[in-house]
Amino acid sequence: MQIRPIHASDADFATWYEVYLAARVADNPTGPQWLEPELKVIYQGTEYRSVQLWLAEDDGRAVGAAVLVLPQRDNLTMAEPEVFVRPEDARRGIGSALLATVDEASKAAGRSSQLLYIEAPLGTDRTAGMAFAERHGFTRRIGEIMRVQRPPFDLDAVAAAEEAARPHAEGYRIVTWRDHAPDEFVDEYARLEGRMSTDEPQGGIESEPEVWDAARIRTAERRSDLMRRSTWVAAAIAPDGSMAGVTEITVSRDSDAIGFQDATIVDPGHRGHRLGLLLKAANLRELLADRPGVQSVWTWNADVNTHMIAINETLGYEIAGWSAAYQRTI
Ligand SMILES: CC(C)(COP(=O)(O)OP(=O)(O)OC[C@H]1O[C@@H](n2cnc3c(N)ncnc32)[C@H](O)[C@@H]1OP(=O)(O)O)[C@@H](O)C(=O)NCCC(=O)NCCS
Structure with a gap:
């Protein structure tokens, strides 16, 4: 398995988005999702928030995706990572490998804290994302209700x-x-x-x-x-x-x-x-x-x-x- 950086303006972003959507829909099938052209713009970043993206590939097949957002004008010790793995490739360590890559980039940018959000539909009280986050030492800070x-x-x-x-x-x-x-x-x-x-x-x-x-x-x-x-x-x-x-x-x-x-x-x-x-x-x-x-x-x-x-x-x-x-x- 290889992990390489990509950019939102690369042709590879279509593949990145496919993995992202597959992982998100598996955890939250009824929730709202960004459209690909929308996320492509968000992940170009701005002078206020920089964005880095990575794609994980196994034998040339995309299996995982990660993003790291770094606030640039405030919250300069904060990093906002997200990790996505195709459901059929779960529990092979791909998410953990992506998170390790994102950690290096967070530390290289001088960040000491990471914040991420997990979403779930009504009736689900535990998701893969929660178990994964807890396994990696994240703790729950606040709950929100989606309406x-x-x-x-x-x-x-x-x-x-x-x-x-x-x-x-x-x-x-x-x-x-x-x-x-x-x-x-x-x-x-x-x-x-x-x-x-x-x-x-x-x-x-x-x-x-x-x-x-x-x-x-x-x-x-x-x-x-x-x-x-x-x-x-x-x-x-x-x-x-x-x-x-x-x-x-x-x-x-x-x-x-x-x-x-x-x-x-x-x-x-x-x-x-x-x-x-x-x-x-x-x-x-x-x-x-x-x-x-x-x-x-x-x-x-x-x-x-x-x-x-x-x-x-x-x-x-x-x-x-x-x-x-x-x-x-x-
Ligand atoms: C969360 C996610 C990235 C995990 O990817 P993954 O490649 O399956 O993760 P790993 O194989 O590295 O798992 C590492 C550990 O996390 C925990 N874990 C991950 N998925 C789990 C699950 N479904 N149930 C229980 N524990 C789980 C386990 O402790 C696991 O170690 P183990 O397999 O040795 O028991 C993937 O399920 C996903 O894309 N979910 C949707 C998006 C999301 O919620 N991302 C996380 C927040 S940014």
């Missing part, structure tokens, strides 16, 4: 929930945009994106706040364009003009199959005004006006995040599975 919202979307129920919430949010206005944040909002938007890495429950994950500014927002927007994904954003503007909260959903421009509910955050000084619900309701309405055929919107919440979970349930999300963060020192 999905599917048609028919009950916009009347959403409107009724909004009606009940509105009196609590007097003085705030909700603005929406798609793909490109208006210049007047971009600095405030970046400030709230940065808060996502600290305000979302972190459980036992040891990490630093992410550093966000307008340039990083513009880089993320350019990357979404390259991925051919559209992003719907709703933001709450406080009476003093600052941004009190924001929420985002992304959907491929080429497929209605999978939407992702990304960050939702309400600034601590503005909590208690039902802005979370008002933001999510407005954003869902905008999304469905543009893309009435959307088939699913997926979201992940820490199991301790009861407030956000209550909002999601009001909006019609149902439990579909779970994920967990695992971390170790290297």
